Amino acid sequence: MVSVDLLPLLYQGAVTTLKVTVLSMGVAFLLSFLAGFARLSRRKSIRLVSSVYVEVFRGTSLIVQLFWLFYALPLLGIELTALAAGVAALGLNYGAYGSEVVRSAILAVPKGQTEASIALNMSPMLRMRRVILPQAMVIMLPSFSNLAIELLKGTSLVSLITMADLTYQGMILRTFDASRTFEIFGLILLMYFVMAYPLTLMMRWLERRFSAGRV
Amino acid sequence: MWSWSFTWSTLPYILDAMKMTILATIVGFAIALVGGLLLAMGRRSKNRLISLIFTGVIEFVRSTPLLVQLYFLFYGLPAIGISLGPFTAGVLGLGIHYSAYLSEVYRSGIEAVPRGQWEAAKALNFTRWTMWRRIILPQAIRPVVPVLGNYLIVMFKETPVLSAITLVEMLMAAKMIGAESFRYLEAFTLVGILFLILSYASSLLIRRLELKWNRT
Amino acid sequence: MNFASKEAPVVRYRKVSKSFGDLTILREIDLDIAPGEKIAVIGPSGSGKTTMARLLMTLEEPSSGTIEVDGEHLWHKNVNGKLVRADEKHLHSIRGKIGMVFQHFNLFPHMSILRNVTEAPIHVLGLDKEEAIDRAITMLRKVGLADKLDHYPTQLSGGQKQRVAIARALVMRPKVMLFDEVTSALDPELVGEVLAVIREIAAEGEMAMLLITHEMDFARDVADRIIFTDGGRIVEQGTPEQIFYKPESPRLQTFLSRFRAG
Numbered sequence: 001m002v003s004v005d006l007l008p009l010l011y012q013g014a015v016t017t018l019k020v021t022v023l024s025m026g027v028a029f030l031l032s033f034l035a036g037f038a039r040l041s042r043r044k045s046i047r048l049v050s051s052v053y054v055e056v057f058r059g060t061s062l063i064v065q066l067f068w069l070f071y072a073l074p075l076l077g078i079e080l081t082a083l084a085a086g087v088a089a090l091g092l093n094y095g096a097y098g099s100e101v102v103r104s105a106i107l108a109v110p111k112g113q114t115e116a117s118i119a120l121n122m123s124p125m126l127r128m129r130r131v132i133l134p135q136a137m138v139i140m141l142p143s144f145s146n147l148a149i150e151l152l153k154g155t156s157l158v159s160l161i162t163m164a165d166l167t168y169q170g171m172i173l174r175t176f177d178a179s180r181t182f183e184i185f186g187l188i189l190l191m192y193f194v195m196a197y198p199l200t201l202m203m204r205w206l207e208r209r210f211s212a213g214r215v
Numbered sequence: 216m217w218s219w220s221f222t223w224s225t226l227p228y229i230l231d232a233m234k235m236t237i238l239a240t241i242v243g244f245a246i247a248l249v250g251g252l253l254l255a256m257g258r259r260s261k262n263r264l265i266s267l268i269f270t271g272v273i274e275f276v277r278s279t280p281l282l283v284q285l286y287f288l289f290y291g292l293p294a295i296g297i298s299l300g301p302f303t304a305g306v307l308g309l310g311i312h313y314s315a316y317l318s319e320v321y322r323s324g325i326e327a328v329p330r331g332q333w334e335a336a337k338a339l340n341f342t343r344w345t346m347w348r349r350i351i352l353p354q355a356i357r358p359v360v361p362v363l364g365n366y367l368i369v370m371f372k373e374t375p376v377l378s379a380i381t382l383v384e385m386l387m388a389a390k391m392i393g394a395e396s397f398r399y400l401e402a403f404t405l406v407g408i409l410f411l412i413l414s415y416a417s418s419l420l421i422r423r424l425e426l427k428w429n430r431t
Numbered sequence: 432m433n434f435a436s437k438e439a440p441v442v443r444y445r446k447v448s449k450s451f452g453d454l455t456i457l458r459e460i461d462l463d464i465a466p467g468e469k470i471a472v473i474g475p476s477g478s479g480k481t482t483m484a485r486l487l488m489t490l491e492e493p494s495s496g497t498i499e500v501d502g503e504h505l506w507h508k509n510v511n512g513k514l515v516r517a518d519e520k521h522l523h524s525i526r527g528k529i530g531m532v533f534q535h536f537n538l539f540p541h542m543s544i545l546r547n548v549t550e551a552p553i554h555v556l557g558l559d560k561e562e563a564i565d566r567a568i569t570m571l572r573k574v575g576l577a578d579k580l581d582h583y584p585t586q587l588s589g590g591q592k593q594r595v596a597i598a599r600a601l602v603m604r605p606k607v608m609l610f611d612e613v614t615s616a617l618d619p620e621l622v623g624e625v626l627a628v629i630r631e632i633a634a635e636g637e638m639a640m641l642l643i644t645h646e647m648d649f650a651r652d653v654a655d656r657i658i659f660t661d662g663g664r665i666v667e668q669g670t671p672e673q674i675f676y677k678p679e680s681p682r683l684q685t686f687l688s689r690f691r692a693g
Contacts, residue, residue, distance in 0.1 A: 059410065061410055064410060072400040120603060123519075130550065130554065156280035180294070182292065
């Protein structure tokens with residue numbers, strides 16, 4: 001198979017895919033912490049708002065959220081570009097999943113750590129920043145890398161709202177020569193794998209590195 | 216803006232398409248349950264080459280998007296002479312994709328079966344097949360049933376991706392309604408709410424089953 | 432028995448009770464701790480002795496009653512002559528006078544030994560880094576671990592960890608130190624090194640200590656006063672002599688006989 005002629009267009013698509021991935025990861029990361037902390041808040045109203053956010057975005061499909069933001073929201077007078085809708089949907093969706101990771105990781109830090117920092121008269125802020133979070137981050141790493149892989153895969157859906165990502169380029173190339181569709185999508189699968197697998201390897205490495213001998 | 220009468224008028228169409236969503240979920244999950252088990256056992260093979268191949272397949276399927284896998288099955292296979300309808304390609308795609316996830320679930324269950332159980336089965340001179348069927352699998356699967364249940368919900372929420380290969384499930388129905396009337400808002404919102412209700416209800420159900428399961 | 436000291440007590444429990452749901456852990460405890468006084472608390476597990484310390488360290492809130500530290504209310508604030516529940520700011524202003532060492536050490540696993548000991552002096556007391564390090568090294572030398580500055584907690588034995596935890600609490604220069612069964616989680620051969628360090632600190636004298644312990648010999652040697660708790664009450668208290676050789680209450684007699692037999 002000579003696939004070289006397909007590569008320039010697919011490369012362009014992969015760049016868009018990576019761009020959407022990185023932007024969405026940023027939004028998702030931010031929302032994960034925001035909503036994760038909110039769910040642990042002492043104020044009931046804050047807890048309520050954040051759990052509604054999490055339940056809604058985990059309970060409906062990513063693709064439905066994407067279509068809603070891109071096709072339905074303009075009818076309420078808010079028009080988003082495909083990129084904005086894509087990043088918003090991916091960010092909100094994976095932010096909801098990520099907030100669970102943040103919440104459970106913070107709760108997983110042994111209680112004795114909080115008690116020791118209280119005994120040293122650390123303020124709640126200092127406690128969180130220097131004692132709890134550094135330990136919780138280690139617990140979050142594997143789940144976050146998993147979510148990162150899911151997010152990367154999820155970006156393929158933005159092709160359905162007109163963004164020219166890797167998947168979209170495949171559909172375009174297919175229209176030139178339908179007989180090469182097998183080759184085109186085979187190649188695209190391989191390219192996604194090449195982008196995602198380093199994340200898997202990184203996750204394993206992190207897990208091995210941090211799971212050893214912690215008390 | 217929002218029209219309630221229009222919303223109610225679209226509801227029957229979307230509920231009708233929900234049947235397809237649920238059917239695809241059930242068939243896809245059945246494939247994944249069997250496929251996942253096969254992948255998990257293949258990975259455990261004593262033959263290093265077979266084990267490596269199965270590991271590779273699992274990693275590859277897990278690391279690539281469902282949407283592209285569906286395109287590959289639906290648009291790619293005909294190019295080499297295998298034509299699949301949207302439903303067949305859709306449930307096959309879902310099934311294969313989630314086989315890879317479920318194989319990991321099975322694996323954790325199998326690895327949790329105490330060593331003594333394997334040794335006892337060998338000591339009693341069971342055949343390999345009887346050992347798996349009577350001793351190992353019953354103990355391996357029971358504790359992972361709640362996890363399998365969660366994957367059922369995850370998969371249910373991914374069925375709208377099948378609209379991309381022209382299967383008329385809920386999202387596709389809503390899209391068609393929207394394209395006809397330019398009223399995407401009601402149709403898509405309705406689909407979102409239906410997904411929320413169904414997945415939330417089933418997660419409650421699974422939680423309850425899990426409690427019951429743990430008690431016995 | 433009269434333990435009234437000329438000086439005002441540094442800690443004063445008044446009718447302090449604590450319950451968790453239906454379970455009452457402490458019933459109307461009264462206790463004064465004089466400056467520099469060493470008190471050992473003994474009693475069966477579940478008798479409320481650990482809770483006494485945890486209330487003073489502000490890890491649990493009393494259900495009723497008051498605790499004063501240096502003449503100021505710990506869990507309450509005086510607002511226009513009325514006692515109201517203290518906020519975090521108030522707790523923070525008083526908590527610095529108390530230090531605590533835990534049964535399970537609770538060292539910070541992500542920090543080196545030196546940082547475990549300098550973290551609070553720098554960020555809570557606001558000391559210069561150099562000064563904090565000086566203080567920390569002096570203290571770590573005292574507990575015999577000045578050669579482990581760059582190690583991490585996982586690299587230390589249980590006894591060493593507990594000695595670091597003691598140094599970490601001491602650098603904050605509290606007026607009262609709480610030791611909550613600090614040897615209970617240790618292998619028997621490591622108990623001695625930790626007790627030796629505490630004996631040494633106790634001998635210096637200026638700091639009050641509340642030692643919750645199952646080590647009877649240690650309690651007898653170190654404490655000025657022994658308190659026996661059972662069922663959430665202080666059942667008997669007195670000098671080590673009185674408690675160990677002339678116990679009055681039947682419950683204390685039973686408790687001690689069990690210990691001697693075991």
